[in-house]
Amino acid sequence: MALIAIIGRPNVGKSSLFNRLIGRREAIVDDTPGVTRDRIYGSAEWRGKSFYVVDTGGILGEESAFSAGIEAHVNEAISECDILLMVVDGHVGITAADESVAHLLRRSRKPVVVAVNKMDDLKHEVHVADAFSLGFEHVVGVSALHKRNLEDLLDLLAGLLPEEAEGPRDEDEIRLSIVGKPNVGKSSLLNRLAGAERSLVSPLAGTTRDPVDTSVVMDGRRFRLIDTAGLRRRGRMDSALEYYSFVRTLAAVDRSDVALLLMDASDPCTDMDKKAAAHAVEKGKGLILILNKWDLVSSRDRPGDTMTKRIREDLPFLTWAPILFISALNGRGVGKIAQAAVNVFENRRRRIPTNALNRLMRDVLAFDRLPSGRRGKALRIYYCLQSGVEPPTFVFFVNDPGIVDTAFENHVKKELRALENFTGSPLRVFWRGKEQEG
DSSP: EEEEEEEOOSSSSSSHHHHHHHHHOOOOOOSTOOOOOOEEEEEETTTTEEEEEEEEOOOOOOOOOTTTHHHHHHHHHHHHHHHHEEEEEETTTOHHHHHHHHHHHTTTTTEEEEEEEESGGGGGGGHHHGGGGGOSSSSOOOOOTTTTTTTHHHHHHHHHOOOSSSOOOTTEEEEEEEEESSSHHHHHHHHHTTTSSSSOOSSTTTOSOOEEEEEEETTTTTEEEEEEEOOGGGGOSSSSHHHHHHHHHHHHHHHHHHEEEEEESSSOOOOHHHHHHHHHTTTTTTTEEEEEEEGSSSSSSHHHHHHHHHHHHHGGGTTTSSEEEEEEETOOOTTTTEEEEHHHHTTTTOOHHHHHHHHHHTTTTTSOOOOOOGGGGGEEEEEEEEEEETTEEEEEEESOGOOOOOOHHHHHHHHHHHHHHOOOOOEEEEEGGGGGGO
């Protein structure tokens, strides 16, 4: 997906505009200049087009302990992002600091949109016209506070998004994203699967910056392998380059069918491993857990059983994800990945006939203790249907969706998995009142 960076001097409302564009409150909003010193990202969709938005720290005009670092981050945004959204303060008008920012952006030759923020009324409309003096074609007056002209801004941004270069895809091609923290062997695994040195391998963490697509045939099936930059905890992202690589890693997961979460066998289930897995599940992607560097693990005391138990305990929300033990260095276990990916790919497309679903409701759930709400009102399930695949999605029509709790929903998912093989695929379950049908 394309990346849009929000850029501008401090206290012009970048974070407020960011929150409006992604539709939820993520960035810290404060009147103190320079509050946003790190970068925040979020995904957004408008008129059928999806993209990531990045909120950058302001370029400080005065001397500051943060100014050099923030300006470096903005320069990285200029080089890494597809569209640059410059924000200026409509109450103040164009300042020398705005002109300095604009000078940086003009040299980029990237599409630039100027948002004149804080246009809460018509009193300062003249500053919208003044913004054309910065030398950019696209200028729009907005109010992040009151959502004024946000649709116009989004229409403008969507029109400038680059076209997807991939074109129509082969429906039988399986897209695999290889994700994980730095230095767990992602590039080595890609090279082993591809049978060639397609991605730079180095013992230095963070060598791979951009996703690298490689098309291969394994076990008679065509795969597109996406090698990605390592995921790293935000507080440890010591350069803007690492940050944008992280965002592009998420974008690579978004366009894959199955994510291969590669973990170091000596240090599995880290916080970043959990976040990478959670992102894949949130996006409805298939998931395979892979323990790399298994050749360095002692063969005493059934290490595979011990490691499997540990992973199931540390990642209880992924009990349905298959686990493989490999060594990308010597090839041990790598040959199992292709068939595992095919299985997950097919399970993610699997359907259960409606009559079988209704038998499940009648024969299984009827004997379970159903949740109840206030005054002892028990949940009643009228019927259910599978509304989609990739991932398998189910809709249950009930008397009161508000009664359903997480424990019961997890129980229903467990019963669905017992009815059909959904190994490696997340399930989505929705509850609807009968009046919501259609």
